Amino acid sequence: MTDPQIISHSSLQSLSAQVAGHEAGVQTLCDGAFVIKTCKRAEADFYQAAIAGASSSLDEVRTYFPTFHGTVEIREEGVGEVKQAVILENLTRTFERPNVLDVKLGQQLWDESASAEKRKRMEEASEHTTSGQLGLRLTGWQCWDERLGRFSQMTKKFGKSIKGPEEVALGLRLFMGRPAGGDAVKVKSIMAEEAPVSLPQLDADLTRKVIEQHILTALDNVITLVSQLEWRVRGGSVLIIYEGDTDTLRSCLACPSPSPPPPGRRAGQRDDIVDVHLPPAPAHLPRKRAVDIRLIDFAHVSLTPGQGPDSGYLLGLRNIRQLFADLL
Numbered sequence: 001m002t003d004p005q006i007i008s009h010s011s012l013q014s015l016s017a018q019v020a021g022h023e024a025g026v027q028t029l030c031d032g033a034f035v036i037k038t039c040k041r042a043e044a045d046f047y048q049a050a051i052a053g054a055s056s057s058l059d060e061v062r063t064y065f066p067t068f069h070g071t072v073e074i075r076e077e078g079v080g081e082v083k084q085a086v087i088l089e090n091l092t093r094t095f096e097r098p099n100v101l102d103v104k105l106g107q108q109l110w111d112e113s114a115s116a117e118k119r120k121r122m123e124e125a126s127e128h129t130t131s132g133q134l135g136l137r138l139t140g141w142q143c144w145d146e147r148l149g150r151f152s153q154m155t156k157k158f159g160k161s162i163k164g165p166e167e168v169a170l171g172l173r174l175f176m177g178r179p180a181g182g183d184a185v186k187v188k189s190i191m192a193e194e195a196p197v198s199l200p201q202l203d204a205d206l207t208r209k210v211i212e213q214h215i216l217t218a219l220d221n222v223i224t225l226v227s228q229l230e231w232r233v234r235g236g237s238v239l240i241i242y243e244g245d246t247d248t249l250r251s252c253l254a255c256p257s258p259s260p261p262p263p264g265r266r267a268g269q270r271d272d273i274v275d276v277h278l279p280p281a282p283a284h285l286p287r288k289r290a291v292d293i294r295l296i297d298f299a300h301v302s303l304t305p306g307q308g309p310d311s312g313y314l315l316g317l318r319n320i321r322q323l324f325a326d327l328l
Contacts, residue, residue: 107312135315144244177202214291
């Protein structure tokens with residue numbers, strides 16, 4: 001095992017498509033080819049174990065993880081502090097205008113190592129949001145507004161403020177660029193001064209195809225795989241990305257874009273996967289995608305043989321799948 005490379009914080013740039021999490025926690029390097037995400041040792045260990053094949057139970061579902069390229073350490077100039085980070089593929093790099101939604105999954109938000117105070121706080125957060133009822137919470141999204149030539153952003157306040165499936169459905173309509181009459185008023189009542197200036201509107205036929213041909217199919221695959229896993233995931237998310245540029249999206253749908261490899265193939269597997277130095281940026285951009293769906297955020301994961309699947313995590317996946325289906 002080689003020592004991880006140390007890079008300076010000044011060499012990193014903000015990830016423009018980040019819609020959830022701490023702003024300084026996810027950044028880019030190498031012309032945007034990779035995401036550098038600061039993390040605890042447990043998350044790096046999980047990626048290493050999953051990709052290296054240390055746990056056969058993850059063999060199939062890991063095709064829906066971001067490709068892992070090892071670890072790196074980030075040095076804060078002037079203070080000497082070093083933070084550990086994982087190097088992941090930048091999932092938005094294959095999109096012209098990536099519309100990105102982060103959905104936090106699960107009913108239990110605390111892990112077993114949490115203090116009594118944090119456990120109580122997380123239980124209240126689950127109870128007072130859609131996490132407790134639906135096993136999911138919308139933690140933020142961006143949607144390309146072609147009329148204004150910019151992204152419309154929705155912060156985590158929306159997901160923390162809404163209470164039921166009707167308002168989650170409202171959020172999904174907005175993410176898919178399909179606002180209905182009265183939605184602007186509803187958003188204003190939820191977000192107040194944080195409400196977006198406008199609600200993007202995309203071609204309904206194209207977004208129907210995105211949902212029907214891509215999102216539902218991918219979520220069905222993920223649900224099948226996760227239902228066979230005996231693990232517990234706290235604070236994990238499903239990331240949903242689709243092309244927001246109408247011309248590019250139409251082209252991608254006409255000529256099917258690549259999807260994550262089918263179950264059983266090891267996505268992005270490398271021989272030098274553990275603690276590698278930064279890989280070179282790809283010489284050419286990957287082919288454009290219409291849609292990409294991945295499971296992310298593995299800071300609090302434990303394998304639990306003999307205890308069955310994570311019911312709260314599965315509940316969230318099944319509910320988000322149904323809510324997308326209801327848009328058709």
